[in-house]
Amino acid sequence: MATKFEGKVKAIPEMPPKEIEEMRNTMEFVSRKVIAENIERMKITWPNRPKTMQYFDEISNFFGQRVEEIRAQKEAGKKIIGYSCMFAPIELILAADAIPVRIDSGWYDTAKLGDTIVPVEVCPVIRSNIGTQMVNLSPYLELSDAIIIPLTCDGRTKLSEILRDDKTVWTMCPPRIKDSLQSRKLWVEEVKAVKEKIEDLTGTEITGKTLRSAIEITQRASKAFRRLQEIRKGNPVIMGRDSMLVNQTSTWDDIKRWTQKTEELCDELENRIEQKNWACSPDTPRVMVTGTPMIWPDNWKIPNLIEESSPHGVIVVDELCSGDRLLYDPVGVDEWTMSDMMDALAERYILASTCPCFTSEHGNEDRINWLLDRVTEYRVDGVIYYVIRGCILYAMEYARIKRLLDSMDVPVYYLDTEYTREDVGQMKTRVEAFLEMLETRVALREVK
Amino acid sequence: MVTCSRRRITMTEIIAEILRATIIAGIILAGILAILIWIKDQTKKISYLRVFIQIAAVPVIFLGLIIGPFGLPQFPPVGNAPRDAVVGTNIFGAPFPDGLSVPVLACYYPSGRTVTCPIWQIQGYIFPFWNTGLGFGWGVFYTTTGLERLAIVFGLVIGMSIVLGRFFCGWVCPFGLYMDLIIRLRKTFKKRYWKLSERVNIGLRQLRYVIIAAFLILSFVFGTQAIIGLQLVPGTERGEYVYSYFSAPFCQICPVKPLSVLVESALGLMDFTFVFSNTKGLLYEAGYYVTSLNVAVLVLVTIGAFAFRRFWCRICPLGGLISIFNRFPPFKWVSGVRLNKIEEKCTKCGICKRVCPPQVTEVYEEKGGDVTSPGCILCFRCVEMCPYENCLEIRVAGKPIYKSRSWLKGLK
Numbered sequence: 023m024a025t026k027f028e029g030k031v032k033a034i035p036e037m038p039p040k041e042i043e044e045m046r047n048t049m050e051f052v053s054r055k056v057i058a059e060n061i062e063r064m065k066i067t068w069p070n071r072p073k074t075m076q077y078f079d080e081i082s083n084f085f086g087q088r089v090e091e092i093r094a095q096k097e098a099g100k101k102i103i104g105y106s107c108m109f110a111p112i113e114l115i116l117a118a119d120a121i122p123v124r125i126d127s128g129w130y131d132t133a134k135l136g137d138t139i140v141p142v143e144v145c146p147v148i149r150s151n152i153g154t155q156m157v158n159l160s161p162y163l164e165l166s167d168a169i170i171i172p173l174t175c176d177g178r179t180k181l182s183e184i185l186r187d188d189k190t191v192w193t194m195c196p197p198r199i200k201d202s203l204q205s206r207k208l209w210v211e212e213v214k215a216v217k218e219k220i221e222d223l224t225g226t227e228i229t230g231k232t233l234r235s236a237i238e239i240t241q242r243a244s245k246a247f248r249r250l251q252e253i254r255k256g257n258p259v260i261m262g263r264d265s266m267l268v269n270q271t272s273t274w275d276d277i278k279r280w281t282q283k284t285e286e287l288c289d290e291l292e293n294r295i296e297q298k299n300w301a302c303s304p305d306t307p308r309v310m311v312t313g314t315p316m317i318w319p320d321n322w323k324i325p326n327l328i329e330e331s332s333p334h335g336v337i338v339v340d341e342l343c344s345g346d347r348l349l350y351d352p353v354g355v356d357e358w359t360m361s362d363m364m365d366a367l368a369e370r371y372i373l374a375s376t377c378p379c380f381t382s383e384h385g386n387e388d389r390i391n392w393l394l395d396r397v398t399e400y401r402v403d404g405v406i407y408y409v410i411r412g413c414i415l416y417a418m419e420y421a422r423i424k425r426l427l428d429s430m431d432v433p434v435y436y437l438d439t440e441y442t443r444e445d446v447g448q449m450k451t452r453v454e455a456f457l458e459m460l461e462t463r464v465a466l467r468e469v470k
Numbered sequence: 471m472v473t474c475s476r477r478r479i480t481m482t483e484i485i486a487e488i489l490r491a492t493i494i495a496g497i498i499l500a501g502i503l504a505i506l507i508w509i510k511d512q513t514k515k516i517s518y519l520r521v522f523i524q525i526a527a528v529p530v531i532f533l534g535l536i537i538g539p540f541g542l543p544q545f546p547p548v549g550n551a552p553r554d555a556v557v558g559t560n561i562f563g564a565p566f567p568d569g570l571s572v573p574v575l576a577c578y579y580p581s582g583r584t585v586t587c588p589i590w591q592i593q594g595y596i597f598p599f600w601n602t603g604l605g606f607g608w609g610v611f612y613t614t615t616g617l618e619r620l621a622i623v624f625g626l627v628i629g630m631s632i633v634l635g636r637f638f639c640g641w642v643c644p645f646g647l648y649m650d651l652i653i654r655l656r657k658t659f660k661k662r663y664w665k666l667s668e669r670v671n672i673g674l675r676q677l678r679y680v681i682i683a684a685f686l687i688l689s690f691v692f693g694t695q696a697i698i699g700l701q702l703v704p705g706t707e708r709g710e711y712v713y714s715y716f717s718a719p720f721c722q723i724c725p726v727k728p729l730s731v732l733v734e735s736a737l738g739l740m741d742f743t744f745v746f747s748n749t750k751g752l753l754y755e756a757g758y759y760v761t762s763l764n765v766a767v768l769v770l771v772t773i774g775a776f777a778f779r780r781f782w783c784r785i786c787p788l789g790g791l792i793s794i795f796n797r798f799p800p801f802k803w804v805s806g807v808r809l810n811k812i813e814e815k816c817t818k819c820g821i822c823k824r825v826c827p828p829q830v831t832e833v834y835e836e837k838g839g840d841v842t843s844p845g846c847i848l849c850f851r852c853v854e855m856c857p858y859e860n861c862l863e864i865r866v867a868g869k870p871i872y873k874s875r876s877w878l879k880g881l882k
Contacts, residue, residue, distance in 0.1 A: 230660065238881070241878055241881055242881055244878055245876075245878035245881050248876055248878060351817065351819055351857065352857050352878055354513075354819070354824075354855050354857055356824060356825040357657055357662060357663070359657075359660050359661065359662040360660075360662075361662045362824075365824060366821075366824065369819065369820040369821070369824065370819065373818055373819050373820040374817050374818075374819035374820075375817075376817060384837075388816075388817050391813055391814045391816065391817075392814075392817055395814040398814075
């Protein structure tokens with residue numbers, strides 16, 4: 023007779039601590055190497071990187087200075103709140119005097135580990151996250167006192183269950199229809215609920231005053247963020263990878279310091295514009311990347327290929343939730359009352375987002391409009407539509423976007439890949455073929 | 471027998487008038503410049519500018535600052551307002567009909583008006599306009615006939631609506647200022663506004679036209695004695711209506727009348743005893759100038775304005791009249807100030823919808839192009855708050871004059 027298992031059944035099987043320790047050490051070693059190597063490669067492509075980039079290089083190290091800072095602050099009593107998607111309202115975390123860190127995982131090795139728990143059809147970001155949890159690779163995930171997971175897709179929904187076995191997980195349910203009255207109500211309530219949870223955890227009440235100052239902090243961050251993007255509109259004065267790194271560090275760095283450093287970087291870049299000190303030749307094909315997030319450190323494969331292959335391109339803009347979408351939209355508050363701020367916050371995260379998990383009466387035309395606008399604003403020569411296998415949402419939107427870009431005479435290339443290093447050679451051939459075509463187009467345009 | 475005095479205006483007086491007008495215009499311009507230069511917060515710049523212009527418009531409208539003796543209590547409070555003498559007789563050669571018709575709720579009743587609400591004028595002129603001339607009511611002061619006066623009123627209203635449209639509602643109307651001040655008062659209590667449901671809001675918008683139709687019909691019914699010689703309502707015979715509510719039915723429920731009359735009385739610009747004299751009958755209980763219905767509506771609207779932003783603007787019949795130029799072809803083709811949206815720049819972040827004082831949703835819902843809607847008061851708040859460059863823009867005669875900017879740049 024079968025007996026019911028006493029206690030909770032966890033999705034991840036128990037492993038001997040020694041084995042975990044060993045795996046963790048190996049992976050950390052590999053990861054440290056990958057981080058150093060990625061930065062080294064960025065330096066090779068762009069030898070005279072601005073001095074300020076050094077700061078971002080340091081912060082980008084998952085096992086370095088920033089982790090120590092967070093650990094020290096945690097010991098001093100601050101709470102760390104992780105989040106796995108940019109829908110999590112970080113202003114609330116900041117207002118409660120806690121530290122927000124994004125815990126989405128970009129490690130290839132842990133994705134392999136995740137394969138032992140979930141099938142390979144599952145999105146690699148999710149698998150990698152599961153693997154990270156198994157061996158405690160991510161210090162941010164490890165340090166988090168609670169994790170906010172917005173259930174944007176199937177992967178995240180089930181990831182929240184798996185992480186909940188060992189962690190405090192708060193889920194938020196974003197509506198799939200973006201702008202209807204009832205979905206707005208739902209999301210506002212979700213944000214309010216998360217606010218209460220944050221208050222309970224930190225023991226700090228989020229008042230109108232603290233929330234206002236938190237909103238102002240992120241507004242200032244958005245200002246610096248937009249300034250960097252504005253700079254990329256002109257001739258390439260910064261390589262795409264570098265600005266992608268700057269963008270991404272904002273998700274775990276101290277946001278005030280990040281803002282200050284980004285402003286410094288922009289000052290330096292503006293000086294270089296005056297001196298016409300370009301990062302690469304101004305007639306390098308201008309590439310836009312859109313699709314699934316590209317997460318530091320391992321999943322830097324495609325940006326590396328685009329900017330290192332020969333001929334190489336420069337990523338001038340992206341439409342990724344790990345990149346140019348992160349802080350672009352500010353929270354626009356009309357009256358600084360608590361309820362209006364909460365509404366503004368809720369609307370900023372859901373209405374301004376161009377995530378393909380949404381639909382509306384007019385389809386996901388917000389994303390399409392935004393893409394088309396970026397293409398013209400940034401004088402994009404070609405678009406790389408990047409999809410990791412398992413992300414149905416992005417894959418399914420490709421058909422329409424391809425037709426639209428075709429009608430605008432903008433070449434678009436669909437690149438589907440995995441969390442693996444094995445296909446780098448194949449990817450390189452494909453990217454190079456696309457870039458060669460772009461280069462010819464650029465040359466032809468100049469002849470005309 | 472013309473009773474109103476047409477005294478000649480001396481050269482010194484004209485120069486003084488021009489000087490005063492120049493000084494006031496200078497002060498207003500300096501204020502505008504100061505706001506444009508010193509206010510760095512891009513999310514507040516236009517709002518401050520708007521409040522400043524609204525405040526500057528009040529003395530111009532009510533105190534006869536530009537035309538007529540400043541601050542002089544004029545008694546009798548009707549009939550020989552200075553603009554009749556100066557502008558009408560001396561400049562145009564004929565007395566001017568009851569102040570310039572500008573599409574704002576600049577009440578007729580308080581003294582010193584240089585600008586008058588067209589709603590009063592339309593009602594007042596429909597009522598006795600068949601029979602104007604000496605000894606007949608207001609006609610005694612006019613050399614123009616009622617039809618001519620109606621033509622002037624409509625001409626002015628249509629002309630100004632074409633040029634500026636509901637810009638008047640957002641930037642000039644004194645009652646709009648009253649409601650904006652209430653909003654600012656509410657903000658100091660850190661209380662948030664309530665929202666009307668979209669259906670109610672649209673319902674109120676349509677109610678405006680019912681109100682217009684009602685007062686036009688009532689004016690006609692009350693005026694049948696004068697128009698076709700058949701008296702339908704007692705008390706509307708010749709000479710009687712002058713001081714009765716019949717001559718302007720809407721004005722007897724309008725919230726602006728008690729407000730402006732009481733404010734002017736309190737400032738000593740009107741004769742308080744005159745205002746509260748002539749108390750008779752149910753509707754006159756607070757006196758001819760301020761009826762009990764007026765006060766009741768004012769109280770309701772004031773409470774409403776505390777709860778809902780720009781509450782009155784949603785049912786204002788004058789706004790309804792002008793908003794024909796906001797929306798309906800062919801009027802909208804000729805209207806000057808338009809709100810435009812560029813679809814590609816919009817991420818539908820919802821800020822424009824949330825910050826809109828009269829809760830207009832079209833600016834958010836419509837895809838792109840001309841998004842001026844009948845409820846829009848052209849206060850430019852959505853353009854001010856839109857965080858996407860060039861997404862929303864105000865166009866004057868097709869040319870963009872104010873575009874949405876990344877207001878983050880104004881942050882310290």
